[in-house]
Amino acid sequence: MKRSKPLLPTSSHVTLGKVAAACGVSPSTVSRVINGTAIVSAEKQARVRRAVEELGFVPNTLARALADGRTFSVGLVAQYLESPFYALMLRGIEETLSAAGYGLVVASGHWNAEEEARCVHAMRMRRVDGIIVLTGMLEDEFLIELARELPVVVTGRALEAPGLHALPSKDFDGARAATRHLLERGHARIAFIGGDVSHPDSHERERGYRAALAEASLGMDPALMRAGDYLETGGAAATEALLDEGVDFTAIFAANDQMAAGAAQVLYRRGLRVPEDVSIVGFDDLLSTAHASPPRTTVSLSVAELGRRAALAILDLLQHRAPRVHAPEPELVLRQSVRPPAPQRGGSARSMSTSR
């Protein structure tokens, strides 16, 4: 059984000129039928299409870009590509851009302004039509100036400037909702594990926690507030400290899911059960959070959808339309890591941990 067509019936060596020669029309005409950019007689259309097919012509986007100034590709400055958070974001972005015929050039800045600037520079050399920046450490001013050169979309911060669209997330609201949830379930001693303070959202998440406590007329206990880094190890370390110092708490609100996972792990190791002994709420709603044991309650940022919207925003900008999109509202996702605190017959996290 023979194939009627080769599997890969295309060649990069065939040029528009050769196609033109092959079917006896001018290059201009070939260009026009390929791009549908002008009316061409049906007869020539057919001839051209056949030749394109037969020769396996693969149009050279670079040459096109050089001629008309558009590369149909956008640059993405991410931070840590191995992070499940960026993975979700990337999913949404790639999906949307691909569907619109755009290519995606990615680079990661590792939360370092200089690296991010290098990424931006590399992308400009490649003449991407626009750039999406995922939070990061670049100064607002830098982005504003960049947006004078080409369309820019940035997530995770609020910013207004010509040619620039920002998609800030309501971290404050989300964190407040998470904390309120714990309060409503009867927790009064809620530990907070903060994010990396160099990330702007970590302040907002902490503010949300503080606000909810204040609304409940609960005083702030510094012993309950722990520094973290948005990584599992940070969540684990903070939880260990909490336990080792004998701090009294019945619940933990971690500023992201990765830290919540680290916290859960330490509790597990110390023989404390979630949610029987300690309740936990995280933030972000990573894929793995729903599949933890037990599934963890968290604040969903709809990260993949955020990515989609960032992509839609850059697409708008590229078409000279003002983007209307904004980040999805944070949403509390109830799962099984929260329960009212155990009655105080010596069952707080503290006494259990010290009793071991």
Place this chain on the structure above:
Amino acid sequence: MKRSKPLLPTSSHVTLGKVAAACGVSPSTVSRVINGTAIVSAEKQARVRRAVEELGFVPNTLARALADGRTFSVGLVAQYLESPFYALMLRGIEETLSAAGYGLVVASGHWNAEEEARCVHAMRMRRVDGIIVLTGMLEDEFLIELARELPVVVTGRALEAPGLHALPSKDFDGARAATRHLLERGHARIAFIGGDVSHPDSHERERGYRAALAEASLGMDPALMRAGDYLETGGAAATEALLDEGVDFTAIFAANDQMAAGAAQVLYRRGLRVPEDVSIVGFDDLLSTAHASPPRTTVSLSVAELGRRAALAILDLLQHRAPRVHAPEPELVLRQSVRPPAPQRGGSARSMSTSR
């Protein structure tokens, strides 16, 4: 306080020609100093560099590519970007390519040959210098033909052809090691949850399981072998079936970590503890596996490192060197989800689950 320099001292509108005009040399000379492609008098070098600096010249990679045929970018055909597995891979690839001055164009094929072929086509229009394909469903023949057009690296399969380098992983060995580990710990009733059968590696992983059992002279019990899909939900469903059907088992070997997470979740929900009641071993060593509660034993494929090597391989190919790299050896990572089976005082998974 004023800045001495603007934050973004570059402009895409400055061309090499303008730089040349600005400092009174020919474009050729500017090109030569920028690329260090020929000896230029120190005096002119200095003049050119100053002009480049002052005008904020950003070389146009596209024009360069058109002139000399190299884009310095490579295409990556991934499958599901939101998957933690691809996230790790991407990390390793981007890191290596960036360091070498290459750009990365990503697209996802969603385990669908047609979509993957579309990705490949889009990348060839962009004239990437080479393509990395992460497993996927493209026929071997397709890749072989593609490699005649440009360098290709493919992970997850064994394949030899000119211009192509494959990085198959030893899934069989890994799976056998995982199963042996369970056997050595005294488990005889080991359930196996298989991967998506359309992925080539799932067969190898199943073969490894079978081989280990055979070596231990244990008969194959079909009731212990469950179909999965490499997703948490599949692992959960398989585990539920196992429990509901009252199958007798003391351990589970899941063909990947995501299914292991799903399995653990179901066990948790049914009141079975890991590892006290049931031991679990997964595969891949995703970031979240080390941070599960309890941390799960798994087979590490060193995915990020695999990504790095795939990138090194394409770099070799691009430099007309024969790649020497191969995938890292799978490695059993011992954590806390395995323990010898409980003594048979009615403590098997089966009796516990039915006693609830």
Place this chain on the structure above:
DNA sequence: CTGAAAGCGCTTACAG
């Protein structure tokens, strides 16, 4: 060491 010239593969006014 350096410049003028041709060419990379397209697109797009400009004239029919």
Place this chain on the structure above:
DNA sequence: CTGAAAGCGCTTACAG
């Protein structure tokens, strides 16, 4: 409706 021509921003033999 269609073609010849110029131009996009570089690089690279080719001659000094």
